[in-house]
Amino acid sequence: MMRGLIKGDNAFVPTAALRVAVRSGVDVAALLVTERGRVRGDADIVFDGAPEHASGAVRLAEDGDGTVWLDADLAGVEESVDRVLVVVSTEEGALRDARGLSAEVLGPDGATVVAYEVTDAGAETAMVVAELYRRSGGWKFRAVGQGYVDGLTGLAADHGVEVGEEPQEVPDRIPAPAAPADPPLTEAQTQTEAPPQTETPAQTEAPAQAEAPAQGLRLTRDQLLNMTEAEIRAVAAAQRRAKAEGGPPSAPPAPRPDPSVWTCGPVFKPRGASGRNNDVITVKGLPPGPVMVELTVKGEGYTGLWPLDDANTKGRSLVSSTEKNFRGRVLASVPEHGRLRLRLEAPGSWQVRVLPLAEARRLSESRLESWGPEVLLHTGGTADLTLHYQGDSNLIVHLYRLAGHTDPTTLPRPEGAVNEIGARKETLPLPEGPLLVYLSVADAPWTARLKDVRPHSAGRNPDSPMRAPEHRGARGWLRRARS
Numbered sequence: 001m002m003r004g005l006i007k008g009d010n011a012f013v014p015t016a017a018l019r020v021a022v023r024s025g026v027d028v029a030a031l032l033v034t035e036r037g038r039v040r041g042d043a044d045i046v047f048d049g050a051p052e053h054a055s056g057a058v059r060l061a062e063d064g065d066g067t068v069w070l071d072a073d074l075a076g077v078e079e080s081v082d083r084v085l086v087v088v089s090t091e092e093g094a095l096r097d098a099r100g101l102s103a104e105v106l107g108p109d110g111a112t113v114v115a116y117e118v119t120d121a122g123a124e125t126a127m128v129v130a131e132l133y134r135r136s137g138g139w140k141f142r143a144v145g146q147g148y149v150d151g152l153t154g155l156a157a158d159h160g161v162e163v164g165e166e167p168q169e170v171p172d173r174i175p176a177p178a179a180p181a182d183p184p185l186t187e188a189q190t191q192t193e194a195p196p197q198t199e200t201p202a203q204t205e206a207p208a209q210a211e212a213p214a215q216g217l218r219l220t221r222d223q224l225l226n227m228t229e230a231e232i233r234a235v236a237a238a239q240r241r242a243k244a245e246g247g248p249p250s251a252p253p254a255p256r257p258d259p260s261v262w263t264c265g266p267v268f269k270p271r272g273a274s275g276r277n278n279d280v281i282t283v284k285g286l287p288p289g290p291v292m293v294e295l296t297v298k299g300e301g302y303t304g305l306w307p308l309d310d311a312n313t314k315g316r317s318l319v320s321s322t323e324k325n326f327r328g329r330v331l332a333s334v335p336e337h338g339r340l341r342l343r344l345e346a347p348g349s350w351q352v353r354v355l356p357l358a359e360a361r362r363l364s365e366s367r368l369e370s371w372g373p374e375v376l377l378h379t380g381g382t383a384d385l386t387l388h389y390q391g392d393s394n395l396i397v398h399l400y401r402l403a404g405h406t407d408p409t410t411l412p413r414p415e416g417a418v419n420e421i422g423a424r425k426e427t428l429p430l431p432e433g434p435l436l437v438y439l440s441v442a443d444a445p446w447t448a449r450l451k452d453v454r455p456h457s458a459g460r461n462p463d464s465p466m467r468a469p470e471h472r473g474a475r476g477w478l479r480r481a482r483s
Contacts, residue, residue, distance in 0.1 A: 005116045010142040013132065016108050017073040017298075022129065024101040025066035026088040030058050031159050035082040039159055044081075046070075048270060049359055051294075054369050056327060058084060059296070061272050061351050072132060074139045083133040085144075085159070087126065089152050095121040103130045105141055116143035125151040157237065267358050274351045280308070281342040283354050286334045289409035292355040292375050293318065293332045293340075299348020300324040307332055308341040318342075319373070323443045328372030329355075331411070331438060363437065367449045373442050379433040381454035387418070387426040391444020394421050397428070400436035414438070432456060 005011065022028045029047040033039055046053050051060040057076035061069045072084055086103055088095070095101065095118070104115040116130055124147025131142050148154040271283045297303050303326040305319035318330040332354075334340045340354060360377040361368065363385065368376075378385075389395045398414035405412045417428050417437075423444075430437070433456070439446070 005114060005141075005143040007116075007118075007120065007143050007145040009116075010140045011114045012135075013074075013105055013113050013139050013141045014107055015074045015139050017071065017075070018108070018113070018132075019106045020070040020072060020086060020130075020132075021104045021106065022068045022070060022086060022088060022102070023066065023104070024088075024098040026090050026095070026098050026101065028060065028068035028070065029087045029089070030060065030070055030072075031085040031087055032058060032077070032081045033083050033085060033159055034080055037083075037159060040080070050361075051270070051353065052327075056371060061274070061353065062270070063272070063274075074132065083131050085128050086130045086132075087155065088129050089126040089155075091125070094123045094125055095127055095147060096123065101129070103143075114141050116141075116145075118145055120145065121147060123149050125149070126155045128155070267356050270356075270359070271354045272352060274349070276349045277347070278345045279350075281344055281352055283340045283342075283352075284338065286338045286340055286354065288334050288336045288338060290331055290333055290357060290411045291340070292329050292357060292360065293342065294329045294353040294355060295319060295326065295344075295350065296352075297326040297346045297348060297350045299346065301347030302345060303347065304343075304345040305330070306343045308343055310335070312341075314343055321372075321443050323372075326372065326443075328442070329375050330373050330440065331375060333410075336409075357436070360436065363448060363450050365450050365453060367447055369445070369447050371442075371445045374439045376437040376439070376448065377433070378430055378435040378437060378450070379456075380450070381432050381456040383430045383450045383453040385428045385430050385437065386449050386451060387428065388447045389424050389426070389442065389444060390446060391442070392422050393443045394419070394441050395424065395439070395446075396441040397426075398438045398440060399428075399430075400438065401431060402434040402436060403432060411436070 027048075029045060030053075031039055032044040032046070032053060039045060043050075043054050046058050046060055048060060048062065053059070055076060055078050057073045057078070059071040061071065063069065070086060077084065088098075088101065090098060098118075098121065100117070101121060102115060102117040105113045107113045118127070118129060121127065127147040128144045130144050132139055133142060134140075148158075268287060271286070273281050273283065275281075293305070295303075295305060301322070303319055303321045303323070304317065306317055307315040309315060318332060319326070319328065332340060332342070342352070344350065344352070357375070357377075360375045361370075363376050363378045363383075387397070395418055397416075397418035399417050400411050400414055402412065418426055420426075428437075430450075437448075
């Protein structure tokens with residue numbers, strides 16, 4: 001039986017695999033926070049650009065009707081995670097304009113357990129709508145409805161930094177965007193994305209000082225994307241102080257380009273489909289060329305996935321697994337007409353998402369944990385990749401050297417890197433990126449981590465350390481919210 005909550009109410013929910021339907025066509029994200037209310041890092045931000053947490057316990061999927069589904073397997077949430085926050089945001093207008101903004105929790109049987117409809121949204125552009133949190137050995141759902149008039153900047157400041165990390169001091173005067181020519185810009189024009197600026201070495205050593213922008217100026221998308229978590233927090237604090245004191249807020253310095261951060265091929269909004277058991281899946285309107293297909297199956301039995309050509313003939317198998325509750329990402333190719341057709345055999349309910357290669361998980365010196373086939377992206381200089389495979393079945397890994405490959409509709413010829421059976425630890429020497437590392441067969445848990453990373457030769461100071469790309473974390477979240 002459905003329980004409709006009002007703001008501040010809470011109710012127990014089953015410690016099981018739940019689905020939270022967030023409606024009203026807004027952007028949705030989930031933050032996994034500790035008991036101190038802070039994420040442990042960017043990996044704890046789940047959004048449409050990084051739709052699955054590394055633990056596999058929290059995932060996002062979008063329907064065509066404006067509903068976003070947050071799948072939360074509460075039994076699988078890591079012990080250090082105390083709460084899962086359901087976050088919404090909008091870039092057009094305010095949340096008071098979002099009709100029927102609500103969060104509805106469905107149990108494993110598809111029945112509604114509890115629901116909350118936001119009825120008092122105002123000028124906020126971001127909000128923690130609800131949360132799932134631990135209580136008395138189980139889990140509860142709370143109707144939160146906490147809004148942020150400073151949008152994701154303020155929300156990130158409250159939840160997006162590690163505990164104990166102090167905010168950086170913001171100077172009284174920080175280089176600001178160039179002043180506009182007369183007549184003054186309108187409110188809408190001040191929010192338009194500024195063109196990227198390229199700094200010469202001389203400019204970076206001695207940036208020109210400029211007057212702080214007028215109060216109320218919003219940070220540009222590029223500025224937000226190139227700020228660290230501590231900088232976001234510091235700027236948000238400066239804005240709040242300025243508002244209280246009646247003075248102008250400070251703007252961050254202009255972004256500096258980073259050649260190690262790279263995206264592959266056309267970027268498009270992820271497309272999804274869901275169903276049960278065997279089916280034929282058709283996804284239309286895709287750009288031709290290589291894409292990732294993310295498949296999640298609930299059930300025990302055989303899972304198989306094949307591409308279909310125009311004559312409905314099966315191509316080479318993409319997935320062939322007997323593992324329970326299969327999940328993974330595989331490579332597929334979209335024909336010139338933009339229709340990707342797939343034949344799926346599944347023992348239960350399933351979800352499919354088609355993603356651009358730009359959404360591949362980035363390799364870094366931080367440990368990456370996952371399960372099943374996966375597409376990984378290396379953008380740095382030469383490095384060694386350590387792989388620890390914990391299964392007793394086949395592990396197959398291919399490399400795709402994308403550097404110098406100019407045709408976005410194809411992938412270069414793959415290079416075989418691993419084809420072995422059973423648990424093992426491998427160390428693979430990687431060339432300079434951009435490079436795809438494709439675990440095409442991996443029916444078990446695995447970990448991956450880079451070591452001995454050298455600086456990239458393209459446009460980098462050879463004495464400076466390589467910075468790990470951050471597209472999938474806080475910056476990617478802000479990018480998605482402002483695209």
